[in-house]
Amino acid sequence: MTNERCMTRTHIELWNERVLPDGLVPVSFGTVLRGSLLPIAVWLGVAAFVYFIYNPIVAALEGGLFLAFLLLGLTLRRRSGHSAKCSLYGATGGVLDKSMAGF
Template identity: 60%
Template sequence: MRPEHCVTRNHIAVWQERVLPSGPARITFGMVLRGSLLPILVWSGAACFAYFVYNPLVATVLGGLFTLSFIVGFALRRMAKHSVRCSVYGALGGALDKSMAGV
């Protein structure tokens, strides 16, 4: 895959499409985070709720699940010959996107 085409909207779909540029363009880390505000708030809220209501161990398990989904997404993208940057952005966007499936 050519490096100049790796980090484009064609390869990384963040949760809210409205923050993306209209055509193929390089995606910044800020765009990935801005497009994923709702999933980030849901993950953070669930971790805080679990920490205060149940136990810090439960919040750690939730963080581990998120980290595991990020690592799997990163590894799959690297095996598909994406760049490291594209893999990081895609794994973060993918983990947040897949966690909000059905919402």
């Protein structure tokens, strides 16, 4: 897969699709993050809450969980033939998207 084909709406699913341009166009990593502001806020809010209420170790465990899911997504995308850049974009957007599935 080429980078141009991989960096499209069909390969990077964003939780908040309103930030994507119309059609299949390349998107930047900033667009991926801007489309995921709510999931990022939730992850950071939960981490801050458990840091101050429970223990910093619990917040580190949450960060480790996020990192584990991100690395799993990167590995699966690289094995399926995506480029490193596409894998990073897709894994980041995917983890943030799937973490908000219950909301």
